[in-house]
Amino acid sequence: MKVHLECIPCLLRQALEATEMSSTDVAVRERALREVMNYLSNIYWDRTTPELATYVHRLIKKVTRNPDPYSQLKKIYTRAALEVYPKLAAIVESSNDPLLIAAKFAIAGNIIDFGLRTDINLEKEISDALDNDLAINDIDKLRQVLLGPKKVLYLADNAGETVFDKLLIEELLKEKAEVTYAVKDAPILNDATFQDAEVAGIVKFAKVISIGTDCTGMLLRECSPKFLEAFENCSFIISKGQGNYESLSDITQKKIFFLLNVKCPIIAEDIGVKTGSAILKQTGALRSFP
Amino acid sequence: MKVHLECIPCLLRQALEATEMSSTDVAVRERALREVMNYLSNIYWDRTTPELATYVHRLIKKVTRNPDPYSQLKKIYTRAALEVYPKLAAIVESSNDPLLIAAKFAIAGNIIDFGLRTDINLEKEISDALDNDLAINDIDKLRQVLLGPKKVLYLADNAGETVFDKLLIEELLKEKAEVTYAVKDAPILNDATFQDAEVAGIVKFAKVISIGTDCTGMLLRECSPKFLEAFENCSFIISKGQGNYESLSDITQKKIFFLLNVKCPIIAEDIGVKTGSAILKQTGALRSFP
Numbered sequence: 001m002k003v004h005l006e007c008i009p010c011l012l013r014q015a016l017e018a019t020e021m022s023s024t025d026v027a028v029r030e031r032a033l034r035e036v037m038n039y040l041s042n043i044y045w046d047r048t049t050p051e052l053a054t055y056v057h058r059l060i061k062k063v064t065r066n067p068d069p070y071s072q073l074k075k076i077y078t079r080a081a082l083e084v085y086p087k088l089a090a091i092v093e094s095s096n097d098p099l100l101i102a103a104k105f106a107i108a109g110n111i112i113d114f115g116l117r118t119d120i121n122l123e124k125e126i127s128d129a130l131d132n133d134l135a136i137n138d139i140d141k142l143r144q145v146l147l148g149p150k151k152v153l154y155l156a157d158n159a160g161e162t163v164f165d166k167l168l169i170e171e172l173l174k175e176k177a178e179v180t181y182a183v184k185d186a187p188i189l190n191d192a193t194f195q196d197a198e199v200a201g202i203v204k205f206a207k208v209i210s211i212g213t214d215c216t217g218m219l220l221r222e223c224s225p226k227f228l229e230a231f232e233n234c235s236f237i238i239s240k241g242q243g244n245y246e247s248l249s250d251i252t253q254k255k256i257f258f259l260l261n262v263k264c265p266i267i268a269e270d271i272g273v274k275t276g277s278a279i280l281k282q283t284g285a286l287r288s289f290p
Numbered sequence: 291m292k293v294h295l296e297c298i299p300c301l302l303r304q305a306l307e308a309t310e311m312s313s314t315d316v317a318v319r320e321r322a323l324r325e326v327m328n329y330l331s332n333i334y335w336d337r338t339t340p341e342l343a344t345y346v347h348r349l350i351k352k353v354t355r356n357p358d359p360y361s362q363l364k365k366i367y368t369r370a371a372l373e374v375y376p377k378l379a380a381i382v383e384s385s386n387d388p389l390l391i392a393a394k395f396a397i398a399g400n401i402i403d404f405g406l407r408t409d410i411n412l413e414k415e416i417s418d419a420l421d422n423d424l425a426i427n428d429i430d431k432l433r434q435v436l437l438g439p440k441k442v443l444y445l446a447d448n449a450g451e452t453v454f455d456k457l458l459i460e461e462l463l464k465e466k467a468e469v470t471y472a473v474k475d476a477p478i479l480n481d482a483t484f485q486d487a488e489v490a491g492i493v494k495f496a497k498v499i500s501i502g503t504d505c506t507g508m509l510l511r512e513c514s515p516k517f518l519e520a521f522e523n524c525s526f527i528i529s530k531g532q533g534n535y536e537s538l539s540d541i542t543q544k545k546i547f548f549l550l551n552v553k554c555p556i557i558a559e560d561i562g563v564k565t566g567s568a569i570l571k572q573t574g575a576l577r578s579f580p
Binding site: 005009013019029030033034035040041042045 | 320
């Protein structure tokens, strides 16, 4: 998905938020915001929005000299998610369709990319996730591929959401899948890094690898050879969140299951669902990825 | 009120909207948006937000070569307001407190600065305006000043809202006030010009003058000597909308009645009310200006 004009003011809103997370000094925030605007007004926009967002967040880290602006928030998210985890695991365990319920929770974890919202009602999000149908539900296609080779590459999204991913990973393991969990090489936005995956307890269930760079979404041309090899050699991909969808939705060479909550109207239009929808959507063929 | 960092992404959102109103050519829209960002990133921000917005909207008019991007929308607003006018006039006429009801409707007209919303439920807005109390209600101060000299300078806001202003102007006339209605010299955003005041029928009730420039809100240093004389010599001012509030809230030399709906959280905080509040707030002394 290429950037739309509507994404530019939204990027600036995100940039403002990131400057607020990065520094308490209003002059520093202003300098960072100015640099972002100057930068955005001078580069080509024929890219994906996560690519532009990557440059924006790197610039903010540089100008504010804060390498991990969302550090505190990521810890809060993860702690909140860990607290609720045993309850969710019990619900999955006792359900008639553990794979679907675990997938629904993994998607609900993507709601809990709450940005700066700390007022989120986790209990309500969870019960909504259980009650509401997925707007696109390709769970049977997931069941289908789990009958064949199952080297799964799981693309993480945010810290905290990682805890919810564990539920789905556990179900994949029950199907004898081999799961590789890919995280960012360094902090950017609230994206999960190795450390975040470790705190969430993912390392006990999956091999955690770095994609080799710090980007929002997925910027394949910057990724490490090791990650690209995992990308090419996996049987299929599970991709979490909007950023990964925007980055990879045009890839047809690889079978990808996109699990996300659609929070943005541009993405909603692209997918053909309403804003607020939870989706599990499979795209791509089974051909190998160059 | 000086600009807050939060205003910058919001200005860019408004700029995007204005480019969409100005041109159907996405390349032209993109060029305008880039120029706005480049401009904003390079000027001092120690100004009011309406001053920055003025430069932004002028730049968009120039780049897109569209001198009146909101022309069509202004006509739609005005027509919708004129249709509902007789009903409102009858409600004011039959009420126990025509001045308050007319003021409430004039403020409600400021809700109907609906931006790009065409789905607004006018009937509902009107009945809400009647039912809901003003969050700040200085109507008795207005009654008080109407006992003294009453050369009123009425600062218009948007086209369409002008029709609602007529109701309040009629009540002021009943109090033997002499009303001068000040509009923008040329189109900017959806602000009322002489032509808009004429279509709304204001000219039958008040002397309509131009402020001498095209700005959002009020940029006194650009206004014409004739307008500044009216500003100085009036007994008090009625100021409509957020832009005029942001522009004039720091002026203490003149008694100003601000009538507005508070749609922006920054302004809400400045005034000390909730977003969504309708207010009639008097500020300033009786000393002459400046």
